[in-house]
Amino acid sequence: MKVVGITTQQEVFVGSKDRNFRINEFLIIEDPYQDDLIGEVVEAQTFNRYIPLNIYGDMVDASVIESLKSLGYNIDEDTIYISKVRLLNEALYPVQTGSDIRLPKFSEVKEIMIQSTREEGLVLGVIRNTDDMALDMDEEFKDILYTFEERGLVPQKEIPYIMDLRSQHHYPHIGVFGGSGSGKSFGLRVILEELMNQNIPTIVLDPHFEMDFSETPDYLKEKKDFNDSFKCLQVGVHIGVKFEDLKSGDLKNLLDASSHLTDSMNNVVDILFKPRDSYISFADRLRMLTEAQEEGNIEKIENRIISSGDAEEKKAWEKRKELFLNYDKTCPYNSVRGILWRLKRLENEGIFSKDIKEIEIGLQDGKLMVLQGNTRILQVFSTYLLNNLYHKRREYKDAIYKKIAAEYFPPFIIVTDEAHNFAPKGYDSPSKSILKEISQEGRKYGVFLILATQRPTLLDETITAQLNTKFIFRTVRASDIKTIQEETDLTVEETRRLPYLRTGDVFISSATLGRTVYGRIRAALTTSPHTLNPFDELKLKTKQKDDGLFNDIKEKLPINEGDLLDTAMELERDTGITYTIQSLEEKLNQMVQKGYIEKEDTIFGYRYKNK
Numbered sequence: 081m082k083v084v085g086i087t088t089q090q091e092v093f094v095g096s097k098d099r100n101f102r103i104n105e106f107l108i109i110e111d112p113y114q115d116d117l118i119g120e121v122v123e124a125q126t127f128n129r130y131i132p133l134n135i136y137g138d139m140v141d142a143s144v145i146e147s148l149k150s151l152g153y154n155i156d157e158d159t160i161y162i163s164k165v166r167l168l169n170e171a172l173y174p175v176q177t178g179s180d181i182r183l184p185k186f187s188e189v190k191e192i193m194i195q196s197t198r199e200e201g202l203v204l205g206v207i208r209n210t211d212d213m214a215l216d217m218d219e220e221f222k223d224i225l226y227t228f229e230e231r232g233l234v235p236q237k238e239i240p241y242i243m244d245l246r247s248q249h250h251y252p253h254i255g256v257f258g259g260s261g262s263g264k265s266f267g268l269r270v271i272l273e274e275l276m277n278q279n280i281p282t283i284v285l286d287p288h289f290e291m292d293f294s295e296t297p298d299y300l301k302e303k304k305d306f307n308d309s310f311k312c313l314q315v316g317v318h319i320g321v322k323f324e325d326l327k328s329g330d331l332k333n334l335l336d337a338s339s340h341l342t343d344s345m346n347n348v349v350d351i352l353f354k355p356r357d358s359y360i361s362f363a364d365r366l367r368m369l370t371e372a373q374e375e376g377n378i379e380k381i382e383n384r385i386i387s388s389g390d391a392e393e394k395k396a397w398e399k400r401k402e403l404f405l406n407y408d409k410t411c412p413y414n415s416v417r418g419i420l421w422r423l424k425r426l427e428n429e430g431i432f433s434k435d436i437k438e439i440e441i442g443l444q445d446g447k448l449m450v451l452q453g454n455t456r457i458l459q460v461f462s463t464y465l466l467n468n469l470y471h472k473r474r475e476y477k478d479a480i481y482k483k484i485a486a487e488y489f490p491p492f493i494i495v496t497d498e499a500h501n502f503a504p505k506g507y508d509s510p511s512k513s514i515l516k517e518i519s520q521e522g523r524k525y526g527v528f529l530i531l532a533t534q535r536p537t538l539l540d541e542t543i544t545a546q547l548n549t550k551f552i553f554r555t556v557r558a559s560d561i562k563t564i565q566e567e568t569d570l571t572v573e574e575t576r577r578l579p580y581l582r583t584g585d586v587f588i589s590s591a592t593l594g595r596t597v598y599g600r601i602r603a604a605l606t607t608s609p610h611t612l613n614p615f616d617e618l619k620l621k622t623k624q625k626d627d628g629l630f631n632d633i634k635e636k637l638p639i640n641e642g643d644l645l646d647t648a649m650e651l652e653r654d655t656g657i658t659y660t661i662q663s664l665e666e667k668l669n670q671m672v673q674k675g676y677i678e679k680e681d682t683i684f685g686y687r688y689k690n691k
């Protein structure tokens with residue numbers, strides 16, 4: 081392998097007669113006039129005599145061909161392998177043409193490839209095309225993971241990609257981008273497994289109800305038990321907002337997330353909401369004010385008081401009168417109704433029925449707290465939750481800075497799929513403002529984001545710009561490729577490959593490394609609860625039903641035609657399921673068809689019997 085053609089201080093072509101190149105592999109250039117240089121293959125091509133080199137002028141120019149000839153390559157006869165190699169660090173001088181090329185030893189690339197120890201880092205996958213260098217790799221980095229390929233589970237042959245979590249302190253936030261089916265959710269799952277291994281307090285917003293870690297995939301023999309490290313909580317069922325703890329700002333955020341608030345509605349909340357209000361006291365105040373406003377004027381309300389049937393009704397109308405006098409001028413009827421409608425909507429969704437204590441306790445214990453609900457509920461709830469927890473952490477850090485005592489609140493990571501729904505580009509949403517604040521300031525307080533989306537183009541650009549490490553899976557949509565091009569340091573060659581990446585292969589563009597790694601996410605140790613194919617699920621359910629029925633009838637076999645009524649009654653007594661003679665006969669015939677039992681004709685009619 082030799083350097084060929086005209087070279088620069090940044091890029092060279094390398095030719096070989098017998099070794100094919102692979103994209104993203106590393107090569108050492110032994111330039112006689114400067115120290116060994118290290119470079120990465122960014123393009124690779126093969127030529128043979130059936131494809132004349134000079135008409136394939138896309139990557140290789142005339143100088144390369146001339147140089148190949150003068151170095152003794154027979155370009156008309158031999159198959160020749162050519163690669164474009166980009167130097168990792170700029171050379172002092174343009175590289176000497178003709179310099180020898182060799183493969184690096186692990187020790188020469190260790191610093192570049194390995195960011196962290198396996199104990200401290202996140203073991204996320206392998207760096208593709210590094211198997212040659214991995215041969216003499218330190219034992220501690222060998223056999224620490226499997227990848228999952230078409231042929232099944234495959235032992236690790238390449239250098240592991242271990243993400244340095246500690247450097248996140250400087251480069252905190254992570255983006256996970258990729259089109260449908262590209263391996264994005266699988267990748268997110270692996271990241272979360274690693275966060276659990278490290279006991280990092282984490283909040284996951286899970287609109288797809290898929291981030292459960294209790295199931296083991298079929299390809300693993302041994303179960304990895306994460307059950308003590310995570311908890312799934314549903315908004316409105318296990319967790320919610322304690323109304324009494326709300327401040328007026330929180331309430332406005334919640335109502336706004338439920339449905340947009342006008343200025344006038346904001347004003348109504350400021351005027352009508354009192355500290356320590358309960359849901360009932362606040363909703364009653366709104367309701368009574370609207371009822372008074374519906375009367376139209378003070379005379380009519382007074383008439384109501386006079387004509388009240390009993391003392392209680394009278395008292396209630398007096399209360400309405402007081403509210404009317406105090407608030408009618410400042411709180412327009414429609415705005416009060418608007419608030420009441422939003423409030424009831426949240427109440428119906430169960431938001432006010434619980435609190436966030438369980439999440440706080442989980443985070444204090446270093447657990448992964450998975451919050452589930454539909455996207456809208458999660459938007460509403462996360463706005464409140466993240467504001468609350470982020471400010472708790474901030475207060476703690478500020479108190480330490482000011483040297484005053486404060487209750488400990490740990491640093492934590494916020495993870496969400498479908499991030500463009502929580503922080504959309506182009507319009508405001510309550511969850512966006514807190515995510516934006518964290519993206520810009522979270523680093524100071526140790527609060528980090530991991531945002532995954534299929535549509536990076538739809539994610540708020542201020543936030544995207546703060547995602548310093550980006551995992552980019554297969555992306556086909558041109559607008560998203562363009563966004564990725566603008567937001568990462570992917571080279572033109574890498575960007576061109578984006579639509580063709582295999583599921584699970586990923587470019588990791590990292591500010592810590594200052595370059596892009598081409599990797600493959602390791603096999604996950606757990607699986608999503610939704611992995612069962614819906615058609616397999618149907619088959620499974622039908623089989624379970626058939627097995628159940630067979631179990632119920634097998635002691636009663638043989639069943640004669642004349643016994644069907646008795647059998648139906650017995651079955652009802654045993655199982656609580658009611659059959660008519662006709663429906664039982666139908667079921668038994670189906671069991672015959674499916675091969676559970678047999679049907680035979682006798683002189684007394686037919687009967688069903690064991691096979």
Ligand SMILES: Nc1ncnc2c1ncn2[C@@H]1O[C@H](COP(=O)(O)OP(=O)(O)OP(=O)(O)O)[C@@H](O)[C@H]1O
Binds near residue numbers: 258261602
């Ligand atoms: N690294 C990987 N190794 C092996 N198989 C993978 C890998 N990543 C993904 N897969 C498989 O590919 C399929 C699609 O992956 P995944 O569900 O992660 O896609 P996705 O990008 O999240 O798509 P969507 O956004 O539509 O959910 C899954 O069935 C998963 O098992």
